[in-house]
Amino acid sequence: MPHFERLYNFACWLTHDRQEAEDLVQETYAKALKGFSSFKSGTNFRAWIYKILRNAFLTSRTGLKATATVPLDLEDEEGALPAIEETPESILLQRSDGQLVQQALEQLPVAYREILLLCEVEEMSYQEISAALAIPMGTVMSRLSRARKALRGGLQQQFVRGTN
Amino acid sequence: MVCESWKAKLDTYLDAEVPEEEMHSFDAHVRSCPSCSVDALARVQMRRAIQDAGRRFTPSAEFRKRIQQKIAPKPQRSFGLRWTLAAAAAIILVAGTLTSAYLGTRSRDQLFSEIADLHVATLASSSPVDVISTDRHTVKPWFQGKIPFAFNLPELQNTEFSLLGGRMTYLDQTPGAHLIYDVRKHHISVFVFQERSLPAKLDENSLSPKQLPFNLETWSQGGLRYFVISDASAADIDSLTKLFKAAS
Numbered sequence: 327m328p329h330f331e332r333l334y335n336f337a338c339w340l341t342h343d344r345q346e347a348e349d350l351v352q353e354t355y356a357k358a359l360k361g362f363s364s365f366k367s368g369t370n371f372r373a374w375i376y377k378i379l380r381n382a383f384l385t386s387r388t389g390l391k392a393t394a395t396v397p398l399d400l401e402d403e404e405g406a407l408p409a410i411e412e413t414p415e416s417i418l419l420q421r422s423d424g425q426l427v428q429q430a431l432e433q434l435p436v437a438y439r440e441i442l443l444l445c446e447v448e449e450m451s452y453q454e455i456s457a458a459l460a461i462p463m464g465t466v467m468s469r470l471s472r473a474r475k476a477l478r479g480g481l482q483q484q485f486v487r488g489t490n
Numbered sequence: 491m492v493c494e495s496w497k498a499k500l501d502t503y504l505d506a507e508v509p510e511e512e513m514h515s516f517d518a519h520v521r522s523c524p525s526c527s528v529d530a531l532a533r534v535q536m537r538r539a540i541q542d543a544g545r546r547f548t549p550s551a552e553f554r555k556r557i558q559q560k561i562a563p564k565p566q567r568s569f570g571l572r573w574t575l576a577a578a579a580a581i582i583l584v585a586g587t588l589t590s591a592y593l594g595t596r597s598r599d600q601l602f603s604e605i606a607d608l609h610v611a612t613l614a615s616s617s618p619v620d621v622i623s624t625d626r627h628t629v630k631p632w633f634q635g636k637i638p639f640a641f642n643l644p645e646l647q648n649t650e651f652s653l654l655g656g657r658m659t660y661l662d663q664t665p666g667a668h669l670i671y672d673v674r675k676h677h678i679s680v681f682v683f684q685e686r687s688l689p690a691k692l693d694e695n696s697l698s699p700k701q702l703p704f705n706l707e708t709w710s711q712g713g714l715r716y717f718v719i720s721d722a723s724a725a726d727i728d729s730l731t732k733l734f735k736a737a738s
């Protein structure tokens with residue numbers, strides 16, 4: 327089963343729930359199996375199967391709830407992130423242990439969380455991300471940049487809270 | 491500041507997504523600019539922290555088993571359901587010629603299914619080949635010492651095919667060679683294994699079952715078993731098969 331562990335990890339990050347993640351992965355493989363003929367060999371298999379998983383998530387109850395509160399297309403909302411005094415990454419990281427990074431990731435809106443996971447954890451190329459999320463390359467770049475800013479913002483807040 | 495424009499693209503640079511022609515000037519700048527190099531280092535650290543935090547959940551053995559049983563009942567056939575069904579149909583079609591074929595512990599449709607999986611999984615991976623070369627004189631010696639047999643690669647001059655490279659592969663525990671060729675923008679996988687170490691015995695003739703997501707030919711020659719598989723046309727697969735047969 328190609329990408330089994332990675333898909334499961336990604337599903338857990340999307341759903342925040344192991345049981346739901348299992349259901350999601352199961353649904354993904356079932357759909358992939360059924361739709362295998364629609365997969366064009368030579369195109370990206372990994373992006374294809376992640377796309378199936380993500381679409382299944384978006385139509386699940388948890389997915390609908392997550393995208394209802396924070397829309398998927400956060401683009402064009404330049405001012406959405408609060409301007410914060412920046413602490414250099416190195417200091418942020420020194421002060422924040424792995425758990426804080428996890429918390430900051432968890433608290434990100436799903437659109438930011440998923441793109442960071444695909445880029446940093448799955449190490450997908452922009453092209454693969456574009457295929458998996460069904461968004462244009464330009465959007466991949468802008469969303470990724472906002473997601474990184476948002477994560478830094480989250481760490482920064484924890485940092486400020488921690489020093490108070 | 492001059493650095494502003496570099497820093498705006500620093501993440502893209504670290505993602506290795508800056509256009510190739512900009513890559514060199516970026517390298518040069520980051521190397522010579524203390525401010526940008528410190529910034530780049532910090533971002534790399536951040537990335538590692540995200541990776542560590544992000545690789546967090548592991549599926550339970552119980553779940554893995556459950557999925558395997560659901561998706562791939564009994565012997566693993568993961569993505570090969572259609573494949574298996576179609577191969578079963580093909581077996582019935584050619585049953586007359588198969589009377590001498592002995593099916594071992596594993597039936598050949600399972601074997602084909604695994605070959606198809608290897609083909610798909612390799613093309614889907616970010617680094618499909620371990621030795622990247624269009625030159626058979628580079629690829630052939632690369633396999634020496636890695637697999638317990640030697641084989642010949644065909645000369646491709648004046649053909650439509652080009653060699654992309656090769657990698658070691660395993661079918662169950664059996665080591666083999668996996669070569670990847672290009673023809674008209676399709677990838678073709680050629681697998682070579684020792685016949686006697688394969689988990690299932692196959693008949694001598696090449697066989698290309700219809701109604702499958704891929705075209706496939708297989709044959710035995712000099713104690714080696716070859717599989718040629720691709721979504722390229724059956725005619726292309728046949729041509730490559732002939733080239734291999736002639737070279738061996």
Ligand SMILES: [Zn+2]
Binds near residue numbers: 493523
């Ligand atoms: Zn600089």
